[in-house]
Amino acid sequence: MAELHLPWMELSVLIPVAGALIVARIRTAATARLTCLAVCGLTFVCAVGEWLDFASLKTFEAHDHGNLLDWLFQREFFIIDELNAPLLPLVALLCLLTALSTLRTKVQRFYFDFLLITEAILIATLSCRDPWALIVLLAAAPVPVWLELRARGRCPRVFLIHMGLCVLLMVLGQTLAQMGSLLAGGALLSIAALLRSGVVPLHCWMTDLFEKATFGTALLFVAPMTGAYAVMRLVFPIAPDWALQSIAIISLITAVYAGGMALVQHEARRFFCYLFLSHASLVLVGLELATPIGLTGALYVWLSIGLSLAGFGLALRCVESRTGRISLDQFHGLYEHMPTLASLFLLSGLASIGFPGTVGFIGAELLVEGAVGVYPVVGLAVVIAAALNGIAILKVYFRIFTGRPRPSTFPLHARIPEQIAVLVLAALVIGGGLHPQWGVHSRYHAAVELLRQRGRALVESQVHPLSPPRDREP
Amino acid sequence: MTLDSWFFVLGVSVVASPAVLLTVCGLTAIAPWRLSERGIARCTEAAVLTGLFAAMAILTLMLLTGRRYIPIELGNWVTLPQQQFHFEWKFVFDRLSVPFAILSFVLCGTVGAFTSRYLHREPGYNRFFVLYAVFLLGMIVSSLSGTIETLFFGWELVGLSSALLVAYFHERQNPVRNGLHVWAIYRIADAAFLIAALALHHLTGAGDFADLMGRGPWPEGRAAISESHAVFVGMLLLIAAAGKSALVPFSGWLPRAMEGPTPSSAIFYGALSVHLGAFLLLRVSPLLEVSAVLGVAVITLGLASAIFGTLAARVQTDIKSALAFASLTQVGIIVAEIGFGFRYLALIHIIGHACLRTLQLLRAPMLLQDYNTLENAIGQRLTHTTTAWSRVMPENVRCWIYRVAMERGYLDEILHHFVVRPFLAVFRWCDAKERRWTDLLSGGDSRESDSVKPHVTSLEEFV
Numbered sequence: 001m002a003e004l005h006l007p008w009m010e011l012s013v014l015i016p017v018a019g020a021l022i023v024a025r026i027r028t029a030a031t032a033r034l035t036c037l038a039v040c041g042l043t044f045v046c047a048v049g050e051w052l053d054f055a056s057l058k059t060f061e062a063h064d065h066g067n068l069l070d071w072l073f074q075r076e077f078f079i080i081d082e083l084n085a086p087l088l089p090l091v092a093l094l095c096l097l098t099a100l101s102t103l104r105t106k107v108q109r110f111y112f113d114f115l116l117i118t119e120a121i122l123i124a125t126l127s128c129r130d131p132w133a134l135i136v137l138l139a140a141a142p143v144p145v146w147l148e149l150r151a152r153g154r155c156p157r158v159f160l161i162h163m164g165l166c167v168l169l170m171v172l173g174q175t176l177a178q179m180g181s182l183l184a185g186g187a188l189l190s191i192a193a194l195l196r197s198g199v200v201p202l203h204c205w206m207t208d209l210f211e212k213a214t215f216g217t218a219l220l221f222v223a224p225m226t227g228a229y230a231v232m233r234l235v236f237p238i239a240p241d242w243a244l245q246s247i248a249i250i251s252l253i254t255a256v257y258a259g260g261m262a263l264v265q266h267e268a269r270r271f272f273c274y275l276f277l278s279h280a281s282l283v284l285v286g287l288e289l290a291t292p293i294g295l296t297g298a299l300y301v302w303l304s305i306g307l308s309l310a311g312f313g314l315a316l317r318c319v320e321s322r323t324g325r326i327s328l329d330q331f332h333g334l335y336e337h338m339p340t341l342a343s344l345f346l347l348s349g350l351a352s353i354g355f356p357g358t359v360g361f362i363g364a365e366l367l368v369e370g371a372v373g374v375y376p377v378v379g380l381a382v383v384i385a386a387a388l389n390g391i392a393i394l395k396v397y398f399r400i401f402t403g404r405p406r407p408s409t410f411p412l413h414a415r416i417p418e419q420i421a422v423l424v425l426a427a428l429v430i431g432g433g434l435h436p437q438w439g440v441h442s443r444y445h446a447a448v449e450l451l452r453q454r455g456r457a458l459v460e461s462q463v464h465p466l467s468p469p470r471d472r473e474p
Numbered sequence: 475m476t477l478d479s480w481f482f483v484l485g486v487s488v489v490a491s492p493a494v495l496l497t498v499c500g501l502t503a504i505a506p507w508r509l510s511e512r513g514i515a516r517c518t519e520a521a522v523l524t525g526l527f528a529a530m531a532i533l534t535l536m537l538l539t540g541r542r543y544i545p546i547e548l549g550n551w552v553t554l555p556q557q558q559f560h561f562e563w564k565f566v567f568d569r570l571s572v573p574f575a576i577l578s579f580v581l582c583g584t585v586g587a588f589t590s591r592y593l594h595r596e597p598g599y600n601r602f603f604v605l606y607a608v609f610l611l612g613m614i615v616s617s618l619s620g621t622i623e624t625l626f627f628g629w630e631l632v633g634l635s636s637a638l639l640v641a642y643f644h645e646r647q648n649p650v651r652n653g654l655h656v657w658a659i660y661r662i663a664d665a666a667f668l669i670a671a672l673a674l675h676h677l678t679g680a681g682d683f684a685d686l687m688g689r690g691p692w693p694e695g696r697a698a699i700s701e702s703h704a705v706f707v708g709m710l711l712l713i714a715a716a717g718k719s720a721l722v723p724f725s726g727w728l729p730r731a732m733e734g735p736t737p738s739s740a741i742f743y744g745a746l747s748v749h750l751g752a753f754l755l756l757r758v759s760p761l762l763e764v765s766a767v768l769g770v771a772v773i774t775l776g777l778a779s780a781i782f783g784t785l786a787a788r789v790q791t792d793i794k795s796a797l798a799f800a801s802l803t804q805v806g807i808i809v810a811e812i813g814f815g816f817r818y819l820a821l822i823h824i825i826g827h828a829c830l831r832t833l834q835l836l837r838a839p840m841l842l843q844d845y846n847t848l849e850n851a852i853g854q855r856l857t858h859t860t861t862a863w864s865r866v867m868p869e870n871v872r873c874w875i876y877r878v879a880m881e882r883g884y885l886d887e888i889l890h891h892f893v894v895r896p897f898l899a900v901f902r903w904c905d906a907k908e909r910r911w912t913d914l915l916s917g918g919d920s921r922e923s924d925s926v927k928p929h930v931t932s933l934e935e936f937v
Binding site: 155324326335386398 | 503504550551552553554556557559561597623626627628630631634637641644645646647650653654657658661662664665668669672673675676897898900901902904905908911912915916917918920921922923926
């Protein structure tokens with residue numbers, strides 16, 4: 001296997017860990033914010049370096065240079081391939097922009113050390129291909145969230161019950177899969193991954209999280225879609241087609257259900273949660289189609305949603321940090337106060353539903369094409385979900401930004417760091433929309449390779465049913 | 475330069491001019507420095523005139539050379555050759571697209587010039603022109619599209635700009651609610667369009683109109699598709715057209731769209747946007763010929779819309795609503811003409827109607843003065859003569875028709891009562907069940923969002 005020129009992956013994980021230790025010891029909130037920003041920036045540089053380095057190798061997969069952890073544990077933990085290569089900079093960017101767009105007035109209430117720990121866990125999770133290490137990391141990710149909920153005095157029971165069940169199912173599933181019972185193991189792993197992805201009816205933890213945690217924490221916990229990543233690493237290689245397609249149907253139901261639920265919400269965070277859920281379910285639909293076109297669409301939409309809904313969420317968070325929790329039962333008239341945020345809100349919302357000229361357009365086209373190709377009638381639900389989401393987005397835009405302008409004696413416009421975050425995301429959303437060929441080609445290559453690996457693994461599992469496919473890979 | 479090179483340069487200019495306008499208006503909207511009103515007006519003039527002259531030059535060259543079909547291929551935007559997935563930028567200049575593009579430029583140019591004075595010193599002047607540029611680009615891309623995907627691209631741009639322009643006066647709630655209503659109908663139409671496009675892709679393996687509707691220049695193509703498939707795809711396209719052109723049962727959005735500023739009402743809902751559905755049917759008219767059922771459905775929908783429009787127009791109490799329903803009457807007749815196969819007649823009807831309606835809507839704010847001038851000129855009040863219908867028809871029937879027309883056919887109420895309300899009720903029920911479930915798991919009240927106050931008077935109170 002090819003090797004990166006520098007230990008980018010370990011650096012991307014260790015820098016935020018070190019940063020978290022430093023930030024935890026800093027008493028001044030403003031200094032903690034600045035340190036966090038520097039650490040996030042450095043991590044982002046490493047993540048981008050890793051992506052560029054990998055792209056220069058022109059291979060499907062590569063392992064990190066040096067491999068301190070691999071050497072210590074004698075296992076190959078961090079492997080970069082075409083699936084996770086763009087996800088790592090995306091996560092690093094999300095963390096950086098979340099820290100950047102945190103207002104100074106809110107720094108006292110935001111946990112920057114937890115953010116850095118979350119970033120380290122997320123990057124490690126998305127770099128990891130070893131099943132047990134992945135399960136451990138997926139089990140570790142809720143810990144900072146739980147600590148934050150506890151520190152904020154909120155009841156974490158709903159979140160913990162679901163996450164605990166998810167970890168239990170993953171451990172049982174992986175154990176069974178390793179013992180050769182691929183069907184039962186795969187089923188438990190699928191349920192665990194679906195639970196983590198918030199598929200109906202196992203989604204209530206997500207709305208509860210958005211209710212109780214800070215917006216930034218909730219956003220970072222769900223936006224990288226680690227549940228979908230778990231599906232790709234744990235379930236996709238071993239599940240037969242019929243099982244994947246059953247998951248796709250459940251995800252499709254979730255997409256439509258969440259789209260409908262987004263329309264009846266009275267509060268902006270809950271609305272965002274359902275909107276995200278609907279889109280994340282569409283990604284799962286594409287992933288489980290197991291066809292080149294559907295998988296390409298899903299992988300592309302994964303990135304486009306990561307960007308667009310992160311932008312949408314950050315815009316919402318910026319508004320919320322000025323006005324408090326946003327009721328959707330009235331018109332707030334905030335356009336005159338914050339036109340830039342309003343523009344980003346609309347732009348990123350439209351990008352998430354695949355509006356022409358934005359990053360989501362081609363991904364959505366591919367996804368719908370793939371879904372209709374496999375299920376000519378049921379696949380149309382993707383279009384219905386997109387239509388519902390589109391209506392919900394404009395409805396909320398109107399509720400927040402239109403209406404009689406509210407009087408304010410202090411300026412509410414976007415601050416410079418927020419404007420930077422807004423412009424970066426807007427540039428990515430529009431740039432990706434105007435020139436999608438490179439991204440689509442890269443995702444198609446990844447999809448074909450993943451399908452090839454899956455085919456090989458399935459054949460091997462039929463020849464040697466008692467040993468799991470992953471262990472036999474050279 | 476060869477003739478083909480000229481066609482290429484001119485064709486690109488037609489499409490690029492609104493795209494450049496959108497870039498300029500969009501960038502200046504978010505940049506720290508703003509373009510002045512005069513600057514925006516000049517840019518708009520330049521873009522519209524460039525596009526218009528290029529389109530007219532192409533028309534002249536087509537007439538001189540006798541060529542009826544000029545494809546301009548800008549290459550693949552996205553392609554996956556192994557999967558036969560192509561998104562090609564292909565624009566077509568033919569007897570349908572060139573008149574429609576010229577009409578779009580002429581009317582948009584007129585309205586742009588009118589608006590630069592009408593909205594002078596309005597706070598949303600820049601916003602209007604950003605949306606105007608989106609609309610113009612959408613119209614040009616739609617009318618010149620050579621593939622169904624390109625048409626969808628433009629179709630969506632037109633939909634978004636229309637909805638946001640209805641909500642232009644966004645400090646008032648009614649325009650905003652109406653904008654959302656328009657957007658919701660458009661999303662349904664877009665969904666139907668997308669499904670139809672995908673179905674056509676799967677059935678014919680192509681997204682190019684030349685392959686979908688036969689190789690002959692418009693209107694002489696023949697669609698290579700079975701009757702049953704044509705009915706399925708055609709019905710979806712008919713829903714898409716009905717949503718975009720406000721045909722029955724989606725007519726409710728048309729008078730609501732008049733909440734926008736007069737220039738946008740004139741150009742978008744009275745003249746161009748409302749004809750886009752008819753344009754779609756004209757573009758896929760070879761498909762309609764395959765099935766008699768489809769043709770009958772188109773005619774029925776057109777006539778129903780025309781009858782509804784003419785009844786509703788007669789009882790409106792404000793001029794913009796009356797003109798909106800009068801537009802619907804004509805659009806219904808145009809759709810019926812398409813169903814009957816009179817394609818050139820429909821095209822000419824669209825052009826004539828769009829120009830007349832733009833003029834009427836732009837003059838709408840001066841209606842009372844016009845009446846006054848007229849009455850002064852003839853020296854007496856204008857008289858209203860009773861129609862033959864009113865003498866023949868029993869009074870209770872007339873009252874009933876009046877009531878139905880006054881209530882706009884109860885179309886909005888029917889949609890709301892039988893579609894929207896049950897749909898929302900189901901999801902509200904689900905929301906209540908979710909609340910009980912999370913309350914149970916939490917062992918208490920789980921929703922902090924319930925305490926969010928819906929009514930506040932100032933932002934200080936929020937903070």
